[in-house]
Amino acid sequence: MIKKKSSEKKIAQHEVSIGVVGSGSFATAIVKMLVENCKVVHWCVRNEFVKGAIELRGHNPTYLTSVSFDLKKLKVTTDINELVSACEIVVLATPSIYLSDALDKMTCNYDNKIFVSAIKGIVPKVNDVVGNYLRDEFKIGFRNQAVIAGPCHAEEVAMERLSYLTIAVAEDEVATKLKDLFSSDFINVHCTRDILGNEYSAILKNIYAVGAGISSGLGYGDNFTAVFVSNAVREMEVFLEAVYEVPRDVNESAYLGDLLVTAYSLFSRNRNLGNLIGKGYTVKSAIQSMNMIAEGYYAADSVYHTSKEKNLTTPIIDTIYNVLYKEKNAETEFKKLTLKLN
Structure with missing residues (x-):
């Protein structure tokens, strides 16, 4: 009961709309982290099969299948524009080789949105890191970016083993917000400014x-x-x-x-x-x-x-x-x- 009251207090203090793009193992782990503290988590998955399976059974059918989601806390879509339009914070958690395919479909207004990269690779289209890609291709400055680092394996998050996130972000206000959204009994969060x-x-x-x-x-x-x-x-x-x-x-x-x-x-x-x-x-x-x-x-x-x-x-x-x-x-x-x- 104590844990539940603490969670409800966090939600009341931080009415933040947040979404995750990607349906692999780490994306699934991130959604699991966020549902601890959010009333609703928007989730953009790769296709209608994955969407339908999650909405029907409350599990990702392909990755971290043991993780069970409360469907009342999820809003699943295959349309990135629907997610970005609805969210203040967008977490990018696709493999790097698929990121440009996902973002090239983004035609909605994304001014003043915070984009959080949980991607640990080079974007092949530009042969550069995600931060520079967002800045150069989409004019998303570093003040509107954050980076999630570990050490944090998705499989251990699924088992709720104590894990650690480092969130690199330029603005203190955003750092506080992200720390509250991701922290839980099994996730410890540290913030830094060393984005790149x-x-x-x-x-x-x-x-x-x-x-x-x-x-x-x-x-x-x-x-x-x-x-x-x-x-x-x-x-x-x-x-x-x-x-x-x-x-x-x-x-x-x-x-x-x-x-x-x-x-x-x-x-x-x-x-x-x-x-x-x-x-x-x-x-x-x-x-x-x-x-x-x-x-x-x-x-x-x-x-x-x-x-x-x-x-x-x-x-x-x-x-x-x-x-x-x-x-x-x-x-x-x-x-x-x-x-x-x-």
């Missing part, structure tokens, strides 16, 4: 997780993985300072914590992709064997070229790029990498 840094770190940790998976598939043990991750966080710091230099501590949870959980967890799709490659799958066959998008694969190409353009020393990124895109032998490339780590 959090976005880039979320992308980088996926690439490094592919590498951690490759090393596991090749038979490297915990000792090597520890050295690999230790070097990866230092490499991340070099990259972040080169692309967006602001005061930050990469040892904080949004950076190092998110990297650790993505590199080690069996829930990590990027680690699982790398593990298959390390076991001898071709990159193409490994991708085809997975039913979810591994963002690290798509991001590795863009991040590698950014590293080269800025003349950075990034041996781990280089190694993963060579395996994924140059068809170099994983075992040979990782033997070379072991000599560059310390």
Whole structure:
């Protein structure tokens, strides 16, 4: 009863219309987070089949199927214009490769809306991060943007295991609002102003997780993985300072914590992709064997070229790029990498 009264108090204080675009595992987890504190959550899903299944049974039929929703708290649609028009805050939670397809359909007025990116990848259409894409293509400035980072696996949210979100946002008022909307008994929220840094770190940790998976598939043990991750966080710091230099501590949870959980967890799709490659799958066959998008694969190409353009020393990124895109032998490339780590 105490928990219910606390939730009702939050709703009364924060009458915010919020919607989620996407129907994958993390989008589903975000909807689960939001229904804890919202009277209604708008949800734009990919097609009528998914919409119908949710409205009929209260479950996403494809991802996190164990999560049950109170249908009185959901307004499901397949029309992004319907959702954006109805919402003050729009959470983007599609895979990066599908984001432009979704937003290209947005013809409604979105002035003064807050767009929150929960996407941890590069937008292929412009070969850039979501924040820059929103700014350049849709004139949505950083004051109207926010970024969600982890460490937070969707599967653990589904089980209501204690998880942590970092929300990067420019405006204090928006930060407070988002923190209240996402916080619950099983979600702790921390806010920061490092919007692009959090976005880039979320992308980088996926690439490094592919590498951690490759090393596991090749038979490297915990000792090597520890050295690999230790070097990866230092490499991340070099990259972040080169692309967006602001005061930050990469040892904080949004950076190092998110990297650790993505590199080690069996829930990590990027680690699982790398593990298959390390076991001898071709990159193409490994991708085809997975039913979810591994963002690290798509991001590795863009991040590698950014590293080269800025003349950075990034041996781990280089190694993963060579395996994924140059068809170099994983075992040979990782033997070379072991000599560059310390």
